[in-house]
Each structure stands twice: as C-alpha cells, then as structure tokens.
Amino acid sequence: MLVLALVQVTLLSTPLGFSVPLVLIVVISGALLSMGAAFPDVGVQRVLRWALYGGLTLDILAATYLGTHALALLTATLVVVVLARRIRIEGIMIPLLAVLIASVIYELVLALLINRGMIEWSTYALLIMLPSILITLIPTLPIFFLVRWLLRNQL
Amino acid sequence: MHDLLNDKPIKLRRSQIRLPLGLRSLLVGLFLCGLAVLLIALDGQGKLGSARAFVQQGLAPVAQVLTGIRGQVDAFAMAPFGDAAIQARLQELERENSRLADQLLRLEQAQVENVFLRQQLQIQREHPWTLLGAEVTVRSPDAGRRVIVIARGTRDGLAPGMAVISQLPGGPTALIGIVEAAGPRTAEVLLITDISSQISARVMNEGRSALGMMQGQWQNGSRLRLNQVDRGLPLKQGASVMTAGMTAALNLPLDLASVPSNIPVGVIEEVRTAENYQYADLRPFVDPDQVRYVWVILNQDD
Numbered sequence: 468m469l470v471l472a473l474v475q476v477t478l479l480s481t482p483l484g485f486s487v488p489l490v491l492i493v494v495i496s497g498a499l500l501s502m503g504a505a506f507p508d509v510g511v512q513r514v515l516r517w518a519l520y521g522g523l524t525l526d527i528l529a530a531t532y533l534g535t536h537a538l539a540l541l542t543a544t545l546v547v548v549v550l551a552r553r554i555r556i557e558g559i560m561i562p563l564l565a566v567l568i569a570s571v572i573y574e575l576v577l578a579l580l581i582n583r584g585m586i587e588w589s590t591y592a593l594l595i596m597l598p599s600i601l602i603t604l605i606p607t608l609p610i611f612f613l614v615r616w617l618l619r620n621q622l
Numbered sequence: 623m624h625d626l627l628n629d630k631p632i633k634l635r636r637s638q639i640r641l642p643l644g645l646r647s648l649l650v651g652l653f654l655c656g657l658a659v660l661l662i663a664l665d666g667q668g669k670l671g672s673a674r675a676f677v678q679q680g681l682a683p684v685a686q687v688l689t690g691i692r693g694q695v696d697a698f699a700m701a702p703f704g705d706a707a708i709q710a711r712l713q714e715l716e717r718e719n720s721r722l723a724d725q726l727l728r729l730e731q732a733q734v735e736n737v738f739l740r741q742q743l744q745i746q747r748e749h750p751w752t753l754l755g756a757e758v759t760v761r762s763p764d765a766g767r768r769v770i771v772i773a774r775g776t777r778d779g780l781a782p783g784m785a786v787i788s789q790l791p792g793g794p795t796a797l798i799g800i801v802e803a804a805g806p807r808t809a810e811v812l813l814i815t816d817i818s819s820q821i822s823a824r825v826m827n828e829g830r831s832a833l834g835m836m837q838g839q840w841q842n843g844s845r846l847r848l849n850q851v852d853r854g855l856p857l858k859q860g861a862s863v864m865t866a867g868m869t870a871a872l873n874l875p876l877d878l879a880s881v882p883s884n885i886p887v888g889v890i891e892e893v894r895t896a897e898n899y900q901y902a903d904l905r906p907f908v909d910p911d912q913v914r915y916v917w918v919i920l921n922q923d924d
Contacts, residue, residue, distance in 0.1 A: 473681070477688035478695075511647040519654050523661075527677050528685060533670050534661030541658060545651040580662070 468517050472524035485602050488573065490521035491540060492607055495569045496562060496614040498544050503556040510621075511548055518544045531581060539576035543569035562611040563604060570603040571596070738915055745787075745795050745917065751882065753787075753917040754778055759808065761911075768813035768840050770799070772916060775807040779920055783877025785865070785885055786811045788913040796886040796907035797821075797865060798916060800878065809918075813910040814887065815840040821878065822868035823848055823887060825902070827861040836863065836887065836904070846888055846904035857893045857900050862886065882922040 468490065475489040494517050501510025522537025529536065547565045554561065574596045664670050742753050756772040774780050784801040800819065802812040812819050816838040823836035825848065832855035834848045851857055867883030869876050888906040895901070 473685060473688060477685050478692050508647045512650050515647070515651050515654055519658065522658065524681075527674060528681060532662045533665040533674060534658035538655060538658035538662065541651060541655045545648070545655070548647070548651070 468521035469524050472521050472528060476525065476528040485599055487606055488570070488599075488603050489606075489610070490518075490525060490536075491543065491569060491573055492566055492603065492610045493614055494518045494521060494540055494544055495547055495566050496607075496611040497618065498548050499551060499556050499562055499565055499611070500615055500618055502548065502551050504621075515541060515544060535577065535580045538580065539573045542576050543572040546572050559608055563607055566603060566607045566611075567600065570600045574599055741789060742917060745789070749795070749884075750922055752920045752922075754780070754920050755915065755917050756809075758914050758916060768816035768819075768838065768910065769802070770811050770813065770910070770913075770916075772809050772811055772918075773807070774918060775805045775809050777806050780804045780809045780918055781877075781880065783880040785881045785919045786916050787885060787919060788908050788910075788916045790908050790912060794886050794907050795917075796888065798906070798908050798910040798913055800881065801918065811916070813840075814838055814906065815845050815910055821881065821887075822866035823863050824866040824883070825851070825855075825857060825861050825863050825890065827856045827858050830856055832857060833866055833868070834902075839903075846906055848890070848902040848904055849899070851900040851902065853895060853898050853900055855900070857890060857902050859890055859893060861890045863888050863890065863902075863904055880919075880921075882919060885919070 471490050471493060475486055479487040479489055494514055497514040497517060498511060501507055501514055504510045518540035519537050522535075522540040523533060525531075525536035526533045547569050550568065551561070551565060578591060578596070661670070665674065738755050742755055745751065746753060754774060756774040756778075758770050759773045760771040761769075772786070780801055782801050782804055785797055786799045786801060787795050788798045789795045797814055799811040799813040800821070801809050803810045814821065814836070817840060819838040821836050823834055825832045825834065832851050834851035836846060836848050839845055839847050848857075848863060864887060865881055865883055865885040867881060869878040869881065870883070886907055888904040890902045891905045892903045893900060894903075
C-alpha cells in the first residue's frame with residue numbers, strides 16, 4: 468500500500484491537477500474479489516486494513532490531516548461491501564459500478580474533511596468531483612483484473 | 623434415454639456461492655473508521671506532528687526520485703517520436719531559436735537606447751548641458767507625494783539638487799523634478815508638481831521677464847503655480863515659463879544651486895491678481911506622471 472500510494476502521488480498525477488486514485492481502485496477491487504471468496508470475512512478485513520494503511524500513507528504524502536484519506540477509503544469500502552453483499556460478482560459492470568459508487572463517496576468525504584464549508588458544492592461537483600470520478604473509471608478494469616490475478620491463490 | 627450431454631453442469635464456482643457477510647467485518651470497519659477519526663482529531667491538535675514529520679522525511683527521497691522519473695517520462699512523451707537524428711535536429715533548432723531570441727532582445731534594447739541617445743544628443747546640441755539618461759524604476763504609491771525613483775545614483779555622479787528633465791513626443795525638453803536624495807545606484811526625484819517643490823522661475827513676455835517662485839500644486843488639485851510675481855510686470859496667458867537659476871546666480875550654498883537657468887517648465891494658463899502680486903497657474907510642458915525615461919543635468923557648460 469505504501470508503494471501504491473507513492474506511485475499514486477508521484478507518477479499518476481496529471482498536469483491538470485488530478486491523479487488516478489490507485490489505492491481506491493485496488494482496495495475496491497480487493498473488496499469485490501473478497502466478497503466472492505470462500506471466506507469473505509477474512510478477505511474483507513484484510514482489504515479494510517489496506518484501506519487504513521494506504522489512506523494513512525496518502526495523508527502523509529498529501530499533507531492532509533492523518534486519517535483523512537483513510538476515513539474516505541474506509542467509508543467507501545464499507546459502503547461497497549454492504550451494497551455488494553447480496554449481488555453476484557460477475558461481469559465487468561459490477562467492478563465499474565462499485566468503483567463509481569466508491570469514488571463518489573471517497574470524493575464527498577474528502578471534500579467534507581478537507582474543504583469543510585468553504586466550497587460551493589455545485590461548482591465543486593462539476594469541476595472537481597466529476598473529472599476525478601471519470602479519471603478513476605478509466606483504469607478500473609485493468610486494475611481489477613490485475614488484482615484478481617495477483618490474489619488468485621488467496622481467494 | 624437420458625442425454626447426459628444436455629444436463630446443465632453443476633456450478634461449483636466459489637464466486638457464485640453467496641455467504642452473508644459477518645458482523646465482525648463491519649465492526650472491524652467501524653473500528654478502523656473510528657481510529658481514523660481519532661487520528662484526524664489528534665493531528666488537528668498538532669499531537670502527531672513529530673511522527674508525521676519523521677515519516678515524511680523518510681518518504682521524501684523516494685518521492686523525489688519518483689517525481690523525477692515522472693518528469694523524465696513527461697519530457698519523453700512530449701518529445702517527438704522517431705529517428706534520433708530528428709530529435710538531435712530539434713535540439714539544435716531549439717538552441718538556435720534561443721540564440722536568435724537573445725539577439726532580438728539585445729537588438730530591441732539597442733534600438734531603445736539609440737532613440738534615447740539621439741534625443742540626448744539633440745538636447746545637448748540645443749542646450750549647454752551635460753546629461754545622464756536614467757530609467758524611471760518606481761513611482762510613489764502614495765498619492766500624497768509626487769516622487770519617482772530613477773536607476774542612477776551617486777556612482778553615476780548624481781547629487782541632490784540636480785535638475786531632472788524629460789521630453790514627450792512632439793513637445794519641448796522640460797523640467798520634471800529635482801533630485802531629492804541619491805543612493806549609490808538609485809535616486810529619488812521630487813517632481814515639480816509636488817507641493818513641497820519650490821523653484822525660482824522666469825516668465826518671458828514681450829521682451830521683458832518677470833521673476834517668481836514656482837510651486838507644485840498636486841495636493842491642491844492642480845499642477846503648478848507661479849507665485850509672487852510683481853503686479854507691474856506683464857503676465858499673459860500662453861507665456862512660457864523657465865527656470866531662473868537664482869540659487870546659482872546668488873551663489874547660495876543650497877542644493878538647488880545645481881539647477882541651471884533657462885530650463886523650460888511650462889506655459890501660463892490663467893493669471894490672477896491679489897494685492898500687490900500676481901499668481902499664474904501653469905501647465906507643464908512634460909507631465910511628470912507620464913515619463914518613463916529622464917535625463918539628469920549633471921552640469922552646465924559656461
């Protein structure tokens with residue numbers, strides 16, 4: 468998670484000021500794959516720990532209060548886990564939908580924690596959240612399949 | 623007969639076995655969320671500053687290397703793909719472009735300098751002054767004081783009391799101020815429009831001259847006024863006003879002794895009379911607020 472967070476902050480930042488939230492995509496992919504595993508509890512708890520470690524690393528690198536990114540990642544992961552518990556994890560739409568929902572929650576929590584009452588929500592949603600969510604969706608499927616391949620022996 | 627091939631296979635994929643998510647995972651998740659909130663609160667109070675700084679210090683070199691790699695990747699992506707010879711040619715052309723841009727800038731500077739030097743030469747032909755050109759670097763931000771700073775100082779021979787002149791297109795060379803203070807490389811020029819500026823002046827009209835004291839009127843809502851002119855002397859609208867150089871003529875040990883006589887200042891716009899004296903509002907030939915380049919009169923050839 469430390470390496471992923473470093474890569475996200477340094478290598479994946481775009482000139483427009485956005486960066487691909489690699490940690491979020493990996494955590495959500497891991498959560499979805501864990502839900503379909505033989506022992507989902509073990510996998511989900513492991514993914515929640517990823518979210519905490521990755522989030523704390525992002526906080527240190529991004530100079531936000533320690534716990535800010537961690538809370539955003541944990542909230543997004545928990546919501547996805549709760550929503551996905553009764554659906555079958557198949558096809559390519561589920562990962563995309565899950566990352567979309569997670570991304571919205573992640574961005575909302577970050578906006579609330581970082582900007583608090585200083586933002587105009589309609590402008591923020593249009594200029595910050597929407598591009599961030601779209602950038603998140605682009606690499607979702609390759610990363611999901613890569614995580615599935617990496618975790619093939621643990622599921 | 624039972625066709626075994628038509629039977630649907632038994633699904634054994636683990637992903638299709640739905641198991642209810644245990645309460646324990648949710649509790650772990652909520653516990654970690656609480657931990658994150660606690661960390662935010664503690665960091666907000668500055669209690670984690672040293673630990674955070676320690677980790678940041680450890681991660682900084684790695685992050686710097688990665689950011690450097692990112693920069694190199696960006697540079698590579700921005701460069702045209704293809705033959706190495708094309709890239710070498712591109713670099714060569716970029717260097718050539720930089721060199722030409724430098725030359726162009728120098729040429730433009732030389733042209734500007736040439737214009738100012740021609741003006742200076744022309745002024746020196748017409749007047750017996752030794753001039754030193756200077757650029758206006760700063761204008762006073764205070765509306766209550768009319769001062770400019772020029773990019774010449776004592777190292778260039780400037781001294782307080784020296785007259786500063788300028789010229790606007792189509793107009794005569796005229797006084798705009800007096801050096802008030804001089805540093806090694808810069809000097810403050812008190813503009814003639816400032817109320818604290820007082821210089822002796824002479825009005826030329828119908829072959830007769832009238833002496834008076836010229837004072838700035840900016841703070842009074844005007845520009846210049848000629849005071850204390852004898853009521854018996856002719857003052858007419860449109861008459862030219864020049865410096866009188868009385869301090870130098872009287873050999874007074876004052877800074878203003880450096881101001882030569884006969885520097886054009888402006889023209890009379892309106893004449894008023896009060897008791898035994900006349901007053902005249904003047905319009906300066908050169909608006910001091912418009913100048914960007916000035917000349918300091920270093921001395922006068924006798």
